Amino acid sequence: MQKRWTIKQTDNEEKIKQLAAGLGIDSVLSTLLLNRGVQTFDEAKYFFRPLMEHLHDPFLMADMEKAIDRIDRAIDNNEKILIYGDYDVDGTTSVALVYSFFHKRYKNLEYYIPDRYLEGYGISTKGIDYAAQNDFKLIIALDCGIKSVDKIAYANTLDVDFIICDHHLPADELPAAVALLDPKRPQCDYPYKELSGCGIGFKLIQAYAQKHDIDFEEITCYLDLVAISIACDIVHITGENRVLAHYGLQQINTNPCIGVKALMSVAGKTVPYSISDIVFLIGPRINAAGRIDDAKHAVELLIACHEDDAKAKGILINIKNQERKEHDLTITGDALNMIDNDEILIGRKSTVVYNEGWHKGVIGIVASRLTEKYYRPTIVLTRSNGHVAGSARSVRGFDLYEALCGCSDLLIQFGGHKYAAGLTMMPENVDAFAQRFEEVVSATIPPELLIPEIPIDAELELKQIDPKFFRILQQFAPFGPENMSPVFLTRSVYVKGQAGLVGGQHIKMTIDQPGSPMFDCIAFGQAEHLDNINNGLPFEICYSIEENVWREKRSIQLNIKGIRSPL
Template sequence: MQKRWTFKPTPDKATVDQLSAGLGIGPVLSQLLLHRGIQTYDEAKFFFRPILEHLHDPFLMAGMEQAIERIDKAIAQNEKILIYGDYDVDGTTSVALTYSFFSKRYDQLAYYIPDRYKEGYGISTQGIDFAKENGFTLIIALDCGIKSVDKVAYANTLGVDFIICDHHLPGDELPDAVALLDPKRPGCDYPYKELSGCGIGFKLIQAYAQAHDIPFEEVTQYLDLVAISIACDIVHIDGENRVLAHYGLQRINTEPCIGVKALMGVAKKGSSEYTISDVVFLLGPRINAAGRIDDAKQAVELLISCHDDEANTLGALINTKNLERKEHDLNITGDALSMIDESQIMIDRKSTVVYREDWHKGVIGIVASRLTEKYYRPTIVLTRSNGHVAGSARSVVGFDLYEALCDCSDLLIQFGGHKYAAGLTMKPENVTAFADRFEEVVSATIPPELLIPEILIDAELELKQIDPKFFRILQQFAPFGPENMSPIFLSRGVQVKGLATLVGGAHLKVTIDQQGSPIFDCIAFGQAEHLDKINSGQPFDICYSIEENVWRDKRSIQLNIRGIRFSEQ
């Protein structure tokens, strides 16, 4: 697929030179820092040397004092407390963290995860009824609740109080909860706005520990869970999240909790350390698979486990669910690709809407992401669920999917989400009309360039500049993620050494140099179409990220090629 190569704006040379002189680094590295808003020595020190002392006082968050007071009252009066969270990675890690911390100090405690298919996302009436029927008078809701105005009002009529710990944008009206912890709510002056749901849970236990003189080490032992939530919920990895992710990854790689350790055992990564990317692709899908295929409570049971045997059994069970999830994913993706490839009408469209009533609802979001990657256009995958048609939608960079769904709202029962991902429900008889309307809206509003994937390039680099010092400093930019993505470089006129080969049928393995530079091994995923031209010996340009490759305990620098261009292109 053809891609757009776009350079990030080049900072002013005088600013680059000044930062380079102050830090004793080259201009390319200074340019990377400036792209991240880092302009001074002190800001660079904060970036490169995150410390736990950089974490903000949790009581700066609006509602925190009320939350701690209500928890103290519940414990003093021996009330039953229910820890409530969603069925995805952020929700289950939030529940595991909060339950694990408080269960060591109080025994009138339980947790609740809603059923993905019977209750859906967020706080449910069934969950509130469960609390009432079982004598719970306080619910601590994590990663959800900031828009649950009606549900909280219902709970209030039953004498069930809510503490809401959420990180999503609130609506026009706030729920009438005892405490609302959400940095994005109006009137909250908390300095960092992009915490994950589990991050809000972490601030809650940090505040409780602070108020009760509990050693901070009893809070930081849960940072492995926070790092998993940050990685898998794709929140910003800057500011406070960078500190949490940095120390959370350290915890994962040195002293993970028993449940995470069991999960790492079934993931079988090998000897190298876990990165944010490894967490996203190896741990996240397994945690999610519990709720997609069966019951997300199994993920919480694993993450709160205190015994190796129990954790290993649960880890093996969840791994089996993940294998089942992969099979559904593979089959549904194959079905969807066939539908599109066999229809010229669908091929020519600027959007994708596919529907089959027997597809597994738990994986349609994953399939929507795969189809978006394949065809690079706004995509919706639909299936039958509880008498209606339910769908997952994914967008391309720059196109507001939620706004497009607003223009189709008369054909929908309900929908929700944000710019790049959403869920929706409709009547079965509206599927064809919806697909046509969605295509009309997308065709009328999407600029043509947004249908071409973009590679955003940080800087041009000569291969000879990639020396051990450069790579050592570049590694300190990690952990990578939104707002701090792994830098992409452009090098021109590189040439193959020997012959490029195919691995896995679709991926290029190639060794290159550039006008007498050191030789670098490269991998180019999904770019097999360039094999013959590369092997013809003609020079080509590449854009790439720089990685460390570990093979049989040997470490080397590897270039991960994101795009290849020849002179005629």
């Protein structure tokens, strides 16, 4: 598939030189810093050396005082407390964190995870009824609730109080909860707005610990869960999240909780773990519990106190993840056949596919795979509880949520954000919706957004990649949204010897550039370039730089993102 290469522009050459001189680094590295908003020596020190003292005072968050006061009153009066969270990674890690912290100090509490298929996302009437019928006076809702105006009003009629800990954008009307902890809500002056749901949960226990003179070390042991939520919920890894992710990764790689340790064991990878490892190895296994069976299994694993229990739960979740993979493979194959054998679907600027027998728990994953394959806004639909439910994914730069707003009269409900959403409709509306969605996308998407983009941070000569350069580059981690692993462009490189294929579709080669050392490279899924790069002519590459470990030998390897002939 054709890809467009776009090089980020940094206009202030003088600032680049000043920062490079002040830090004693290559100008390419100072360019990377400026593109990340780092402009001074002190800001660079903050960026490269995250410290716990960089965390903000939790009481800067609106309603935090109210939340802690209500928890204190519940504990003083021996009221039952219910820790309520969503069924995805962010929700289950949030519940595990808050439940584990308070359960060490107060036993009259339980946790509740709504059923993905029977209750759906967020606060459910069934969950509120369960609380009322079992005499819970306080619900602490995590990673959900900021838009649950009607549900919180219903809870209030049953004398069930809510503390909402959410990180999503609120609607115009806020729910009438005892406390609303959400940095994105109006009149909240909290300095950092991009915390994960579990990050909000961490600020809650940080505030409680601060008020009750509990040692800070007694909450930092939960940072492995926070790092997992940051990685898997794809929030920005900037500011406070960068600090939390940095120390959370340290916790994962040195002293993870028993449940996380069990997940790492079944994932089959030894330390060190990166943000990417969490996304691809830990997150899918936690999610699989709720996609295939019951997300409570994930919480049970993450709060486990005994290694035997954690090991058993880890094995169970791994089995569920294998089932998820099988569903994923089957449904993706069905969808690809459906599209490739339909001239109308092939020619569209959007993809909408429907099969009433597809497993609802994996349609979001399938939507992501189809978006990657055809690179256009994609919706995968299946039958669920008498309705048709769908998961939607978008391409870089296109606002999927706005497109769904243009189809809202055909939907029962929908929600999400620019790049991912969920929706529900009546079965008889499927065809009309597919047609309308195509019309909306065709009318609003610029043609260039239908071509995959490779954002390039800077141009580089291979001779600049020396041990000091790579050592500093590694300190840009942890990588993630708003701080992605840098991608570089190098022109006029040659294959040393012959490039070859591994795994049938991946190119493995050694490249050379006059006056530079040679570098080993891997280019995943780019077999179509093999003949062109083996013809002895120069070509251009864009790539990230990584460390390759083979039989305990470490070397710098270039991970090729794109190959093209000179322009």
